[in-house]
Amino acid sequence: MKFTTTKIRTLLGIAAASVCLISATGQQASAGQLYNGWNYGIDAFNDGSGGANYEIKGMAIKETDDSIFVALTGGMPLNGVANSGAADGNIGWGDLFFNFSGTNFQTASSTNSLFGIRFAGTNDSNAATTGVYSNVSATSVALANHGYSSLNHYYGNGWEKANTQGTDLANKQAAYDYFGQYNAIQNVIGSGTKVGDITMLTTSALTAAGLNFGHFSAVGTQTIGFQFNRSLLGSGDYMANVFVECGNDGVALAGNLAQVPEPSGIVGLGLLGLTAAGSMLRKRRLASVNIAE
Numbered sequence: 001m002k003f004t005t006t007k008i009r010t011l012l013g014i015a016a017a018s019v020c021l022i023s024a025t026g027q028q029a030s031a032g033q034l035y036n037g038w039n040y041g042i043d044a045f046n047d048g049s050g051g052a053n054y055e056i057k058g059m060a061i062k063e064t065d066d067s068i069f070v071a072l073t074g075g076m077p078l079n080g081v082a083n084s085g086a087a088d089g090n091i092g093w094g095d096l097f098f099n100f101s102g103t104n105f106q107t108a109s110s111t112n113s114l115f116g117i118r119f120a121g122t123n124d125s126n127a128a129t130t131g132v133y134s135n136v137s138a139t140s141v142a143l144a145n146h147g148y149s150s151l152n153h154y155y156g157n158g159w160e161k162a163n164t165q166g167t168d169l170a171n172k173q174a175a176y177d178y179f180g181q182y183n184a185i186q187n188v189i190g191s192g193t194k195v196g197d198i199t200m201l202t203t204s205a206l207t208a209a210g211l212n213f214g215h216f217s218a219v220g221t222q223t224i225g226f227q228f229n230r231s232l233l234g235s236g237d238y239m240a241n242v243f244v245e246c247g248n249d250g251v252a253l254a255g256n257l258a259q260v261p262e263p264s265g266i267v268g269l270g271l272l273g274l275t276a277a278g279s280m281l282r283k284r285r286l287a288s289v290n291i292a293e
């Protein structure tokens with residue numbers, strides 16, 4: 001079988017049309033709040049149990065051709081705060097999760113389908129070092145950090161507020177549906193495979209990249225940001241989320257990442273074309289066999 005330019009164009013055209021459709025529906029169906037290239041999940045400002053240190057105000061994610069940027073803002077410093085009730089004397093950030101599976105968090109975790117990012121080098125993650133991990137299951141460190149046994153426990157203590165997990169899991173029931181009501185708050189990587197490193201970003205680097213929590217009046221005393229290679233994550237609709245180690249606050253953000261761009265994208269389209277060509281060739285061979293018989 002010979003590849004004509006027309007056939008390749010047709011294949012590329014179909015693939016490109018599919019990509020556009022997925023992106024467009026993904027953004028409309030599931031995005032947080034888009035502003036200046038960043039996707040924002042703004043959390044309740046009054047659902048951080050334990051005081052200002054534990055209050056998350058928002059999360060934002062930006063995708064470029066070669067990078068993913070993530071920013072978090074609130075009262076929790078990158079290296080946590082001292083707390084005598086925690087087994088290690090410190091309560092800090094949990095790990096960040098991305099779920100592209102379309103299933104809830106529990107299902108994605110139990111099938112090792114999450115991506116996880118350890119960005120806080122001093123937290124209680126099971127991930128050996130900071131970085132991006134794939135094939136991830138999550139586990140809980142909330143009780144070892146003087147925290148809540150479940151979301152039911154957290155909300156039962158009076159922390160049910162509007163936009164409790166940002167604007168994409170805005171109420172208690174949405175949080176239960178996604179995370180589960182009575183199970184432990186799974187807030188760090190339990191197991192996974194490291195696929196790459198992250199680069200921490202200064203406030204000025206984040207501002208230069210267009211980050212602006214101020215647009216939502218959601219600037220915390222601590223703003224944390226990092227960047228990693230675009231190719232380390234999957235594509236399509238995602239739900240991202242992070243809790244602090246004790247489960248005293250958490251935020252989630254729904255969005256969409258486009259297909260991995262060139263040159264990987266072209267390789268992908270090439271493979272698609274070859275698969276289609278192979279299928280046509282097989283059919284032709286079968287046809288020949290039938291004729292011969």
Ligand SMILES: [Ca+2]
Pocket residue numbers: 043044045046047048055056057249250
């Ligand atoms: Ca909050």
Ligand SMILES: [Ca+2]
Pocket residue numbers: 086087088089090091092123124145245
């Ligand atoms: Ca800790």
Ligand SMILES: [Ca+2]
Pocket residue numbers: 043044047056163164165166249250251
């Ligand atoms: Ca929250």
